[in-house]
Amino acid sequence: MSGLAVAMVTSLVTVRLSIQRFYTERWWERKADYYTDLVEAMEHVRRWLAMNLECARERGATLTRAYPGVTYPERDAFFGGLDRLKRAASTGDFLMSPDALAQVAGLVDVLDRPVEGTDVAGAYALWNQSAEIALREFKALALLDLNILTPRAARERVRTRYWFGHNSDEPVQIVAEPRGPTPPNGSDGAVSPPSVP
Numbered sequence: 001m002s003g004l005a006v007a008m009v010t011s012l013v014t015v016r017l018s019i020q021r022f023y024t025e026r027w028w029e030r031k032a033d034y035y036t037d038l039v040e041a042m043e044h045v046r047r048w049l050a051m052n053l054e055c056a057r058e059r060g061a062t063l064t065r066a067y068p069g070v071t072y073p074e075r076d077a078f079f080g081g082l083d084r085l086k087r088a089a090s091t092g093d094f095l096m097s098p099d100a101l102a103q104v105a106g107l108v109d110v111l112d113r114p115v116e117g118t119d120v121a122g123a124y125a126l127w128n129q130s131a132e133i134a135l136r137e138f139k140a141l142a143l144l145d146l147n148i149l150t151p152r153a154a155r156e157r158v159r160t161r162y163w164f165g166h167n168s169d170e171p172v173q174i175v176a177e178p179r180g181p182t183p184p185n186g187s188d189g190a191v192s193p194p195s196v197p
Contacts, residue, residue, distance in 0.1 A: 028146065034095045035142035038088055038104065041081035042138060045111070046131040048078030053128045056121035082111065100141040107134040 051074060052062045059066040064075070088096070089105040096104070110130045115123040143149040 031095050032146055034092075035100075035146065037084065038092075038096075039135070039139060039142065041084040041088075042107070042131065042135045044074070044077040044081030045085065045107075046128065046135055048072075048074045049124055049128040049131050053121065053124040056119075056124050061120060062124075082108075097141060097145040100138055100145060103134050103138045103141060107131060 051072075055061065055063045055066055063070070063072060085104055085108050089101070089108045092101045092104060107130060111127055115126055118126070140149065140154045144151060144154040
């Protein structure tokens with residue numbers, strides 16, 4: 001009789017552990033898919049900002065102003081990515097670590113604010129630099145949250161701490177150097193962030 005009892009207890013424990021492992025693996029896959037989606041969204045945002053920065057430095061205007069009538073698939077991807085990041089910033093605490101959520105929310109905040117006292121190239125330099133840093137740090141935080149990297153390896157991947165770093169409650173702004181005497185798009189001295197037409 002004791003052999004039968006041991007076998008039943010062993011089978012119950014085995015089934016319970018198997019079910020728990022299944023749920024853990026499914027949750028990990030869901031988090032990995034979520035992080036992958038957000039990395040792609042950040043990359044779309046960064047790519048469009050980099051393209052506009054290059055155009056602003058060469059022509060003093062954004063792509064859509066320098067080349068009116070030309071359509072850019074990257075522009076649509078930018079607005080789709082930005083929308084995805086905004087949704088993640090407001091609902092991401094369900095699947096993301098607090099540090100990763102802070103990176104997304106901080107990038108969205110930077111992209112939503114006008115940049116004072118600079119021209120188009122300076123504003124896009126700030127936004128592009130912010131997107132590059134946020135993307136680099138977000139990738140390391142995602143890998144850390146998914147237990148792919150150790151905390152030490154994550155720190156080695158991310159060599160900069162900025163706005164919403166783990167060790168600071170105060171955001172640190174990345175300041176772009178002004179280029180040119182006056183901003184081309186307004187008398188208030190601010191360059192507005194890219195907006196949906």
